Amino acid sequence: MKRVTTFSEARQVLAARVGLVATMGYLHEGHLSLMQRAKGVCDTLVASIFVNPLQFAPGEDFENYPRDIERDAALMASVGVDVLFSPSIEEMYPAEPSIRIVTSPLGDRLEGEGRPRHFDGVAMAVVKLFAGLRPDVAVFGRKDAQQLAIVRRLVRDLSFPVEIMGAPITRESDGLALSSRNVRLSDSERTAALALHSGLVAAASLVEAGERDGSVLEKVAATPIEAEPLLELHYAELTDAAELTRLPKLSSDAFLAVSAQAGSVRLIDNFHIIGGLPEIGIRLDHPSIVYQGGQ
Amino acid sequence: MKRVTTFSEARQVLAARVGLVATMGYLHEGHLSLMQRAKGVCDTLVASIFVNPLQFAPGEDFENYPRDIERDAALMASVGVDVLFSPSIEEMYPAEPSIRIVTSPLGDRLEGEGRPRHFDGVAMAVVKLFAGLRPDVAVFGRKDAQQLAIVRRLVRDLSFPVEIMGAPITRESDGLALSSRNVRLSDSERTAALALHSGLVAAASLVEAGERDGSVLEKVAATPIEAEPLLELHYAELTDAAELTRLPKLSSDAFLAVSAQAGSVRLIDNFHIIGGLPEIGIRLDHPSIVYQGGQ
Numbered sequence A, B: 001m002k003r004v005t006t007f008s009e010a011r012q013v014l015a016a017r018v019g020l021v022a023t024m025g026y027l028h029e030g031h032l033s034l035m036q037r038a039k040g041v042c043d044t045l046v047a048s049i050f051v052n053p054l055q056f057a058p059g060e061d062f063e064n065y066p067r068d069i070e071r072d073a074a075l076m077a078s079v080g081v082d083v084l085f086s087p088s089i090e091e092m093y094p095a096e097p098s099i100r101i102v103t104s105p106l107g108d109r110l111e112g113e114g115r116p117r118h119f120d121g122v123a124m125a126v127v128k129l130f131a132g133l134r135p136d137v138a139v140f141g142r143k144d145a146q147q148l149a150i151v152r153r154l155v156r157d158l159s160f161p162v163e164i165m166g167a168p169i170t171r172e173s174d175g176l177a178l179s180s181r182n183v184r185l186s187d188s189e190r191t192a193a194l195a196l197h198s199g200l201v202a203a204a205s206l207v208e209a210g211e212r213d214g215s216v217l218e219k220v221a222a223t224p225i226e227a228e229p230l231l232e233l234h235y236a237e238l239t240d241a242a243e244l245t246r247l248p249k250l251s252s253d254a255f256l257a258v259s260a261q262a263g264s265v266r267l268i269d270n271f272h273i274i275g276g277l278p279e280i281g282i283r284l285d286h287p288s289i290v291y292q293g294g295q
Helices: A007-013 A029-039 A069-078 A118-133 A145-158 A180-184 A187-192 A194-208 A214-226 B007-013 B029-039 B069-078 B118-133 B145-158 B180-184 B187-192 B194-208 B214-226
Strands: A002-004 A018-023 A044-049 A083-085 A100-102 A137-141 A163-167 A232-240 A254-262 A265-274 A277-283 A286-292 B002-004 B018-023 B044-049 B083-085 B100-102 B137-141 B163-167 B232-240 B254-262 B265-274 B277-283 B286-292
Touching: A007 A118, A018 A029, A018 A118, A029 A044, A029 A069, A029 A137, A029 A163, A044 A069, A044 A118, A069 A083, A100 A118, A118 A145, A118 B118, A118 B145, A137 A145, A145 A163, A145 A254, A145 A265, A145 B118, A180 A265, A187 A194, A194 A214, A194 A254, A194 A265, A194 A277, A214 A232, A214 A254, B007 B118, B018 B029, B018 B118, B029 B044, B029 B069, B029 B137, B029 B163, B044 B069, B044 B118, B069 B083, B100 B118, B118 B145, B137 B145, B145 B163, B145 B254, B145 B265, B180 B265, B187 B194, B194 B214, B194 B254, B194 B265, B194 B277, B214 B232, B214 B254
Parallel strands: A002 A083, A018 A044, A018 A137, A044 A083, A137 A163, B002 B083, B018 B044, B018 B137, B044 B083, B137 B163
Antiparallel strands: A100 B100, A232 A254, A254 A265, A265 A277, A277 A286, B232 B254, B254 B265, B265 B277, B277 B286
């Protein structure tokens, strides 16, 4: 695996059909599953690590975001990444940008309500990676459902010739969605956090049973979170996967997203409707099975 | 010369080092001089024609902007353009964009004061051409000085690996800067419009004589415009060519820009300081000479 830190070097070592997986590092099995998927659809796989200051608000955890690039590099090599791109802040932002990407109104809803301009920062980093690395295909996880929708829109609106592939959420064996921030959960918060998965599984069972009313599904997903004293519910919302608007009735391109605070950690989780069924995701104990519907 | 209308077709016929000249069509010798310059620094030259609705405000001349694609295609072929890219509105904007490019504050000054969000629209089209065509080098005229500065900033801020080359202004033999909109000037407006060039030449003579005071140069450039009853001065301003801020003293990276209204036509003109001297540009009667300083 080659390691490069400038866009120029990266382009020199990339050839043929280029795949990209963009990360902020501190990799877990979820990231690795994206890389494995990307590996199957490209000739040269570049994976990036960049903790992007523009997507953190003042007071958020930019400084404390977990980092371990040597461990990340070894993990990337183990799944066949060809090029690790880890730009410096100076390579990404040689000066304060004057030209900005604005994602409003898509970026204002859901996570954007609690994190103003977060998605403008995400979009800026994604545009730079697409412009500077010129990938042909990029794989993004469905866990960051709003990010995935915004990246799809960005590719359409800015004419980037990049195929965007979504990939299932990877979960611990007990159902907790993997996140680099989970290391900061206390034991009791870790247990409480399972309520996000429980609510989604209950809502997914209802969908399988034919329920299509958005408010009913949202209420079922929210109930276990609201019952947990260590969690504060941000939202539970049935959402159009392209327009990011609230859906009164389930559609074929939708996700049910939940978000809650556990101490200093903001937790998100969701299921997308894939092929007509709720996709709960992959579990580490059975990584070859994609669970759909209430388990 | 190949003619294509979709980004996907265009990429298939582009190879090696790709040069781009982006236009709104209705070509004049100024456009052709950009293409000739680009031809010398690339292997495949693509020139685009797209009258971009996003850079016209309501009430501006989007509908009436002059168009003649068959004449343009013949002119392009005559200067060695390899690929003419003329996308439809649907190819460029399959839907109203949600993701926007914002150029403020660079786009708010000078032309932006009279044309709010004009440069956001320009930047959107340029981003799409850079993303979709993946050029290695692009040539822009120095006549649109603010556009050139914003495109340079856009490339830096969004990490596009595109070399941006500026090229001298092309002028009629009497000094009028070429513009597709000049066809809409009446005979008397056409004569009045020469005041922009006269003022710039007078200011350039002062620069050659050692004058560096911004207000003095601006006043000298403005005087002939203000003396013309058929013209209304928008501004005469000594400007930092990178930051687009007003300069109290001449610097080595600056332009002196003037803008005036002649009936329905907005006229702009300027000289840049190139290699320490004011660059007036090329005249059609002596196209191989770049005039510098007061003529």
